[in-house]
Amino acid sequence: MTSLSLPHPDWPDADDDPRWSDWLNLEPSPPVRRDWRIGAVGAGFIMRDCHLPAYAAAGLHAVGIVSRHRRSAEEVAALHGVERVYDSLEQMLDQADVEILDVAVPPQAQRGLIERAVGHRRKPRGILAQKPLAMSPDEGKAIVQACQQAGVRLQVNQNMRFDQSIRGLKTLLDRSVLGEPVLATIDMRAIPHWMPWAQGGRSLATYIMSIHHLDTFRYWLGDPDRVLASTRPDPRTSFDHHDGINLAILEYDAGPRASTWDDVWSGPSPDPHGEGPRRRIGQAIEIRWRVEGTRGVALGTIGWPDWPQRRPSTLRFTSLDDPHPPEDRQGWRAPVWSSCWFPDAFRGPLFGLARALETHQPPDIDGADNLKTLALCEAVLVAAREHRVVDPRQWW
Template identity: 65%
Template structure:
């Protein structure tokens, strides 16, 4: 009986750039910057040279807390000096397209932009932003940071190495209650473009672009402002035979109304030669809760359970920035480029259309 090769010790970790001194200028000072971006960048040795936010006092508070040397009144002021090589955008999705346009319009353009997901709230605007950055010679990376969750990355290594055989079925089952930010109210989509986008992009990372999408959505009883896509159910069909599906349940039963709580995110991957199951630690935030992976193959029939101390929040947030820096130092396409991310935006659009029109939809990049 042959021995199943174990995962490499660093399979769950991002590749880091050799050059790290690009100079990061951050736009935004919310909790995701304060507690994830800046913490992960400091741990990885990525220098943040300045920060700006709509409210200067908030930017000053975050700068003091995280040791950012300068606070600017605007992104234009931040770009006036020579220090900033990368602009890290962490603003609400309805504000991001205009912010990208302001960065591109500045006489002193950065080498790269790390944009938050969703890149835009429509595929049409996302296409325009990608073309705009390409014409300006700015490398655009999208912060789809779940690709750098450690269990997601470990599974990708198993898939690429052939340990699990051909993909048959991949599932993500989320039963977790997000804290919707105030800016989420009034958007054309709630869960699809804010929460499900993580899982849809992960399916693309694992399986590639699907051929067809079926979906059903309904409002979340707990979320009081008007919305249509609170709870999302979707199936991804691939012409090569694989299927993917996600149950994104932000209700989880009356867990906040007096009922018992059973919160978590679980994933499962079945191939022709093996099975992997895992958990995503994000619902445990602000506690550091590492994700997990267990896998078994027909080679030895045993379950392998590697574990690590790193957690998605905050550690995985170094990954997309590392990918952008590697692209800049090597002159190559970044791993989550704006052009690649059009496939994820198209997938979000397909989920909304499939749920609204009750039919299978072909994603259109």
Template identity: 50%
Template sequence: MQVSPSPDLEYLPRLPQDKSIGIGCIGSGFIMADCHLVAYRNAGFNPVAIASRNRANSQAVADRHGIKTVYNTYQELLHDPKVEIVDIAVPPQLLLGIVKDAIKHAGRIKGILAQKPLGINFAEAQEIVRLCEEAGIALGVNQNMRYDQSIRACKDILDKGYLGKPVFASIDMRAIPHWMPWQKELGWATLRTMSIHHLDTFRFLFGDPQRVYASVAEDPRNAATFAHEDGIALYILEYENGFRASAWDDVWTGPAREGAESDIYIKWRVEGTEGIAKGNIGWPDYPLPVPSTLDFTTTQHAGWQRPRWKEVWFPDAFAGPMAQLMCAIEEDREPEISGKDNLKTMALVEACYRSFREHRAVAIDEILTGHNVPSIHH
């Protein structure tokens, strides 16, 4: 196959024609204040109101981003006639209750963008999807790594056939997240907060795997004060066509907070029959704006192609999940990152938990159908 790789790749989200639809923001933490609203402002979207558990925080965020209306409670915000999309960025254990209140205003409220993870487990995610479907509200999920510029461009390379048939892909994360209080309350470390990005990205790039094998270990830095199972998570995805993907999600990364030099990064790699693509994700350097990178080479062209962009994952990629929801409402279709599609990502996360607890590979259909799927031995 003759192809002509070009650095002019499709890496930005498609934007709606009408950007004036009113967005009501629930939550005033870092993700809303420093990511969602910065990206929305740059994209020309229209946040019209905000509410959170802390009125003072809401007011400060509203003043910073030029939002005219601040409510004491999210319930008051849901009654605002200007609000047609609800953007929810709260701890996951609060999500279902807010969705139940939001669907009471179906008709005027046309869409909900929910932060990932979609609830505290797969069953709760199913309930959220069911409620929105029955209410006729478009549900999108903020799986924003799909809109990291390097990941988006990699998808374009794959779709154009530059790499041939995918053979193997990997993500290697050595990064120390900022642990949120709600994570400690829930006993969550890596799988539902960091790995969920990588699992969803594998699905975005390559489709749905058949099964996953996961192994985990504690993060020794937080073991004494933060009860968790999945500090360091390793997992392998098996696909029916023979393709394999794996990730090493290491939030320990050595004693980088205890006096040693740090070696922080997120790297990804895709190998195909006709080419290789590899990149770095710039997020660990936040707040320094370091764009993610992509390099690729093919059998048809000598040398490495190295397209570069000025946009960064945090905050620029956060325009994408809202844009795809707005486009879906505008065009009366399912969102690209719909709640229904995201159930497969939630099932994949759940399968990782079952895998490491039962020390076996787990078929994703076990979670989706609720029935054990026997392993196939050749």
């Protein structure tokens, strides 16, 4: 883990001091250019309510959009001022001079679409792909290889890395504010809305929901050496599946341990999308995380479960190395900010890809590296199914 110098004298004092944003590196660095020619693929929730609003707020705009259903693309284009709607991916690549292809389609459709894009005579310079990049490590490798052979940079939209509390914690770890990490936990009690494309696949919660938390542990702590896991179906989800409620433990030979408890049941309470019993029984919908180190502790919450209400995530921490610990809060620092994971953080992956194209460097969530996140998902599936400890590195 990289350790940065700790600027003790520069620690902000008040929780609402705007300097916390820079101190904790909450916001990703934007690209130099703002006129990147972005081609949007897909017109569903992620593109309509997350990608395009986040880009517009950052001064970036799509020059074209294409979707399976033209009417949906036309509605999204009118809503967000996209210049033109196209009838096919190839037509958009031919006519819109696309530099960055922003893909927001189900994972089952992603490989074929990306291979068409990189094989086209007017291929884009970079592609932003959704997570999961694929529903298996082998499928993910095929996508990465296609992009590498075509000379197209591939960025994966692991957008939880750009949640403000997740980034803040990463900075605390890099600066050794907490010392050496000992234990990291994520505890999710939430009821996701499973999209129709999620039905009938080889994985439900692992590759679609738990992937956020598994990738976050990679972001915070690096790649684990072993995985233990247990899973069971979610009683609320009516279609057949195996991995609904997921429990996973990650072991690191360097010392840290990490666990994610991904509870998509959360109790016999109403599904926000209309299914399940109508009487609420002591339900608590929330995502909390905690990281303990040899020199400090950090606690956080994720605001996403309250969407569409905007609720920022939170972070508070205490460190033995704090030069001026606030006595009125028993040493706890609690920075505040107004930005949210949904939709603000979705500009982060696009920023990273654009900066990579400007600097001729790999993106910060490079497709090749993201194969290790897919390997970690696969390790959780196998560990739970076969009731054994699994080394995720066998799928690298």
